[in-house]
Amino acid sequence: MSQLGEFELIERFFHRSGKTAPGVALGIGDDCALLAPTAGQQLAVSSDMLVEGRHFLSTVAPERLGHKALAVNLSDLAACGARPLAFTLALALPRPDAAWLEGFARGLFALADAHGCALVGGDTTAGPLNLCITVFGEVPPGQALRRSGARVGDELWVSGTPGEARLALEVFRGTLSLPQAAFERVRARMETPTPRVALGLALRGIASACADVSDGLAGDLGHILTASGVGACIDAATATSLLAKPDQLALGYGEIPPEKRLEWVLAGGDDYELVFTAPAAAHGAVLRAAQAAGTPVTCIGTIEAAPGLRLRAADGHVRPCPYGGFDHFA
Incomplete structure (x- = not known):
């Protein structure tokens, strides 16, 4: 030929x-x-x-x-x-x-x-x-979701299950072992991500700020915080639970230490989920929009006045978030 x-x-x-x-x-x-x-x-x-x-x-x-x-x-x-x-x-x-x-x-x-x-x-x-x-x-003019609209008191949300793509990368690196069924699942998340177009459309007029999660949840959330001039506090247990759902535990995720799960949720990258904020009064509207879009969402924290990103432990202790996003030139 x-x-x-x-x-x-x-x-x-x-x-x-x-x-x-x-x-x-x-x-x-x-x-x-x-x-x-x-x-x-x-x-x-x-x-x-x-x-x-x-x-x-x-x-x-x-x-x-x-x-x-x-x-x-x-x-x-x-x-x-x-x-x-x-x-x-x-x-x-x-x-x-x-x-x-x-x-x-x-x-x-x-x-x-x-x-x-x-x-x-x-x-x-x-x-x-x-x-x-x-x-x-x-x-439509005036309806685009932007990074600069987050306000103090807003709830902080994320779609889907950030962190799963990172599990696949760790398997490829040889630092993590997963059962075959679990590996096929996370490999698909890494290689064929689902763009949340329907959710983005449904959140128009509801979300106050939004960004896609490509370089890690913490890093991409940081773009919203900087553009909006605010800070945020994430509930560490809720974020960790994104990699500890019943179907995930049945596939073997339970063998991963909780601190590693938290790290990979917040700094995993390659997720292509949406991280967004919305007024607390719009909580129900967010859930209805997510249901209409067929996309699961989780409220993981709140927007605060103090700059920076923090984690709140189950005992109420708050610490600076140690995780950042991926930087191609770092």
């Missing part, structure tokens, strides 16, 4: 003839795509890059990598309360492997179709495996 050329690669794996999406006036095939967002909406734009060996292991299945490449960008839209519209893909490949590209495109487009998000352009080149997606969404 002859080697794939750049334009044949694009045409064969990424150009979807006849596949249109609302909001896209012109897709792949010209020097620029043309987007037509709904009248009166604002565009929400975000970019994320995934580099082999830094953001994903070389052993990851291409279909899962295609899913994750888009999921991490959709997670940013979710944190903004924006509805997905379209995306571009810049792809560097060591070589054009048809089987790899088929799997990658399959995972990419399965998630894109699930969210009505069209691929409208990008670039391909030779080089170390590197994926960069820019995603476009839309949100």
Whole structure:
């Protein structure tokens, strides 16, 4: 079989003839795509890059990598309360492997179709495996969720089960052993995260601030605290319990020391959950929004006036949070 050329690669794996999406006036095939967002909406734009060996292991299945490449960008839209519209893909490949590209495109487009998000352009080149997606969404003016709205007295919430992706990483590192069923579960959490788009949309008008959890819950919460000029206190027992639910204990999580569970919940990374704040009076509204979105949420603390992040133990003792977020250059 002859080697794939750049334009044949694009045409064969990424150009979807006849596949249109609302909001896209012109897709792949010209020097620029043309987007037509709904009248009166604002565009929400975000970019994320995934580099082999830094953001994903070389052993990851291409279909899962295609899913994750888009999921991490959709997670940013979710944190903004924006509805997905379209995306571009810049792809560097060591070589054009048809089987790899088929799997990658399959995972990419399965998630894109699930969210009505069209691929409208990008670039391909030779080089170390590197994926960069820019995603476009839309949100009504004044309804975007931002990091700067948290207020003293707000409740602090997180979606899903942060920390599970970190368990998979520790297994790959050889520092943790889990039964096979548990490993398959956490590996899926690491390799195919679920972007909480429905939750982000449901929280519009309810949440006072929001961020997606990509570099660790404590670190990404820190962005909200800084932008809002506030601090927070997390209930350590509640945070630890996120990795001690009955189904998790049945899979063997109970062998993990509580302090390690707390560390991996707060500093695990690769979760792509939402951390958000809301007025205490909106507690019921948050729960109803989460139920409507089919996404579990947990209230893990409160927003306080004193700067910084703290942990409150079961006995009431409060200490500074020793965990931070992942920093690519640290």
